[in-house]
Amino acid sequence: MEATTAPAPRAGKASSRTRSERKLGWMLCAPAVIAMLLVTAYPIIYAVVLSFQDLDLRFPEEGGFVGLDNYSTVLTSDLWWTDLFNTLFITVIAVAIELVLGMAIALVMYRAIFGRGAIRASVLIPYGIITVVAAFSWQFAFDPATGFVNNLPLIADDKAWFGERFSAFAVIIMAEIWKTVPFMALLLLAGLTTIDDGLYEAAKVDGASAWQRFWRITLPLMKPAILVALLFRTLDSFRVFDTIFIMTRGAQDTESVSILGFNQLISRLNLGLGSAVSVLIFFCVLIIAFLFIRGLGARTQEGRVG
């Protein structure tokens, strides 16, 4: 505790002042820290504790401490690995397409000469729609009996989109992309606005083409913004639940790890197994965040130098 009260106080007077400021600082952030502990640390620790137990609400008199049994059950199950693959598949494809589309939309929003406010607001509409509602709209659109998609040219009238794995994946991923591209675009737009226009003018004077300006100026300077956007969306996408739950409930091998956790926790009330799944999802998220932040830290420095 003492060691952390640095930065090294030089005079006694300053030291006591620093200390009281520190104290005030702690007091000011105490409510936030306490709230964080209550709403995040406590549930996480509780989930870890539950994951070491054989606990099923439907069988209240059974159970007890089982060590790592739940984890070995999950990790030796084909289901966990299939679902992890599905989740990563959806995440990688959706985030990659979102990045490209989001960048395009961000450039349009940035360059828009008229109706800037209207364009930015209208682009945001899908993001404002509740995921469950969006998922239902997409499901109805692709429903062979009631949807309009099968009436479009080049599409078989009786195509059952959710009756087969890859077409089901395609609809799920499209719905995810449609919903979150605006978010991606907004984050990227924030990055775009930080770039000094003078750089573009200088490049133009030197005869750089539009493509060269994008590739050599925009992208390198936006790296930090791009990495932040990718981090947010990857973590978000890894938790994909609503869209799959509404469209297939995990049928046709489209189940994500969150649906797997839901099945154990809410349908089976098997809190032990379900918590083990949740804790494993938590670790996956930690790993993703760790990888990104390592990349992010390095790139931010680079960006500043430029």
Added chain:
Amino acid sequence: MRRGLGLGRLGVSFVIALCGAVIVSGCGGGGESGPPSLNWFVAIQPGGSIEEVAKRCNEQAQGRYEIELELLPTDADPQREQLVRRLGAEDSSVDLIGMDIPWTAEFANAGWLRPYEGALAEQVTKDAFDSAVEAASFEGKVYGAPFNSNTQLLFYRKDVAPTPPTTWDQMIDQAEQLGTTIQVQALRYEGYVVLFNTLLQSAGGEILSGPEEVALPQGPTEEALRILGKLANSGAAAPDISTSDEDSARLGYEGGASAFMVNYTFAFGSAEENAPDVHAQTGVARYPEVVPGMPSRPPLGGFNIGVSAFSEHPEEAFQAATCITSPMGQLLATELDGLPPSNETLYTDPVVTEAYPGFSELVKQSLDDAATRALTPAYTDLSLSIQRTLHPPDKINPDDVGPTYDELKSNAEDAVKREGLQ
């Protein structure tokens, strides 16, 4: 110091506000004055029968209790999810539960229900179908008062197929010849387990022989799997068979694409309202057989009224449950929502004969022979495991069902012991 005090005061007032919110919601509708209110958690019915039954019972109670409705979604899985979360947390705001029939064993075993004892048990079960009573009981005790019992029938187009098929094989062949399709329920959900269970029991088999004892005899099970695989891999399958539920089946039939449909009784009234032309040509027949000459065992659905173990007014709750499930309540559900009564004695009542014109006797017979679902506290695990193993239906090879059978049996054995992920 002053700042600290201010913070403390803020914290205290926050805590008070929070407690206030908790107290208000805890007592919500409790009402210190007036009759005890009973919260009835039950699936919403589009015809408004639930509201009407509650209203009539409140009138009859003359101030002894006041039923308040907590309406649940129309689908069985979300209904159960909402209820088990409350019951698992021993929520005393649940008094009366509208239980879908496969939940009885699970809820009773977990200690969430009060059994109906003695004369009360006798009163709520004496006129009910045996199948309904069996589905409302667990380990020799009655945990639910049968409210309505549902079953599936074969709906067919008289203009396409003047004589209805009596077996599944006939129906599939006939549909293929006629270039039409058959509507079933084969989405990965409980309704698909109902389809499998019905085929299995119609073939003379059973899923379980005891709460933790898997039966699945090879002959009948393979026959049921063969029918499922044959249907799904034939031209008689609707294109959306692997995502079909009761509602999509109804839509497919009403749209005219399918000349055959197995579905609950509601489909008859629905066609009358939405597709009068189709309805005029609709015939109703008994659920098709699996083994020729062996009467089919149509599915059993329906709702029982359970009394929560955490209710603070159990005595009033039992009184309300007997009122809800009285002939008055059962007939209101038939009249307004087309739900068949659980009491066999009501099938000559004009309300019932009018709701099922010309086939009320068929509904009664189907319920008499209906196949109950496996009675085990681990029913959800078993259901999830069967759904996973048998879905999508077209992966079952009708010419070689052996591998599917082996997988099904071993997965079911894990599931009743609640082992592994589901």
